[in-house]
Amino acid sequence: MIDDLDLARLNARHPEEMQRLAHAVEEIGFLKLSNTALTGDRVRRVLAAYRDFFTLPEEDKRGVDMARTGSNRGWGAPQTEQVDPDANPDFKEVFDCGYELPDGNPYATRGLSVYAPNLWPGHPAGFRAEVQGYYTEACAVAMQVLRAIAAATGRDEHYFDTAFETPMALLRGNYYPARPDWAGDKDFGIAAHTDYGCLTLLATDGVGGLEAQMPDGTWVGVRADPGTFVINFGEMLEFWTDGQIKATPHRVRGGPEERISIPMFFNPGYDTNVAPPGSAQAISAGMHLTRRYSETYLHLNAAG
Numbered sequence: 086m087i088d089d090l091d092l093a094r095l096n097a098r099h100p101e102e103m104q105r106l107a108h109a110v111e112e113i114g115f116l117k118l119s120n121t122a123l124t125g126d127r128v129r130r131v132l133a134a135y136r137d138f139f140t141l142p143e144e145d146k147r148g149v150d151m152a153r154t155g156s157n158r159g160w161g162a163p164q165t166e167q168v169d170p171d172a173n174p175d176f177k178e179v180f181d182c183g184y185e186l187p188d189g190n191p192y193a194t195r196g197l198s199v200y201a202p203n204l205w206p207g208h209p210a211g212f213r214a215e216v217q218g219y220y221t222e223a224c225a226v227a228m229q230v231l232r233a234i235a236a237a238t239g240r241d242e243h244y245f246d247t248a249f250e251t252p253m254a255l256l257r258g259n260y261y262p263a264r265p266d267w268a269g270d271k272d273f274g275i276a277a278h279t280d281y282g283c284l285t286l287l288a289t290d291g292v293g294g295l296e297a298q299m300p301d302g303t304w305v306g307v308r309a310d311p312g313t314f315v316i317n318f319g320e321m322l323e324f325w326t327d328g329q330i331k332a333t334p335h336r337v338r339g340g341p342e343e344r345i346s347i348p349m350f351f352n353p354g355y356d357t358n359v360a361p362p363g364s365a366q367a368i369s370a371g372m373h374l375t376r377r378y379s380e381t382y383l384h385l386n387a388a389g
């Protein structure tokens with residue numbers, strides 16, 4: 086039910102592959118993707134860097150704890166994010182980093198938390214370089230996929246390009262310990278949610294656990310080895326395409342094995358209007374993302 090697509094064939098606009106892409110984005114909202122510039126070895130290197138970080142003693146991770154900041158850069162401890170108000174806070178821990186505004190970028194003077202500076206730990210050695218290198222490469226792959234999607238859904242292939250000149254792109258490492266023995270019905274690695282932005286390019290270490298909700302309401306497992314990616318779509322792309330592209334709910338309950346996943350949330354620039362073209366309303370991408378972060382990260386929660 087979840088299709089496997091080949092990015093080289095999509096980049097060549099191979100008609101059959103493009104048709105399968107249109108089906109995947111419009112009917113399912115999930116697909117798997119291989120043959121990108123990010124090889125299995127490349128992904129295993131960045132997975133190892135995150136693993137080295139997550140296995141540091143807690144006091145080291147506390148040195149880059151996002152809870153002390155007004156943004157989501159650095160380490161997020163277990164149970165500090167609640168993506169589903171009907172579930173308990175997630176038992177995963179995370180490390181988030183975002184887009185670094187170039188000097189002189191007009192957004193720099195606006196004090197927007199979605200462009201907050203990154204927080205980097207002093208060690209493991211090489212962590213920052215590994216993660217920043219992957220960030221840049223993952224953005225390039227995500228842009229190729231978005232161009233193919235624009236073309237497959239009847240738009241000019243560059244339809245989305247300018248919106249991503251200053252992306253609020255967020256790269257996350259998710260660390261899921263084995264499902265704790267205290268975990269009950271309302272406890273998840275990450276509870277059911279839709280992603281907030283446009284496109285998510287997800288790498289995993291190959292351990293299963295991700296489940297996506299199909300149109301008939303059933304949950305299906307989606308597993309991807311390093312070098313193969315899971316792609317899904319967020320709320321902004323659903324608004325922007327007036328529902329043509331689906332933001333599909335997904336979750337990780339967690340199982341007997343620990344697991345690492347690395348989503349690149351490819352979000353457009355703050356001032357992008359993601360309302361459907363021609364609609365009377367305007368939806369600011371930046372305001373939507375800021376609101377969703379404040380609803381889900383407990384340290385940013387206005388009510389909490």
Ligand SMILES: O=C(O)CCC(=O)C(=O)O
Pocket residue numbers: 257259275280287289294295335336337345346348
């Ligand atoms: O770990 C996964 O497979 C999914 C993670 C996820 O959905 C997220 O971080 O938004």
Ligand SMILES: [Fe+2]
Pocket residue numbers: 278279280335
């Ligand atoms: Fe997600």
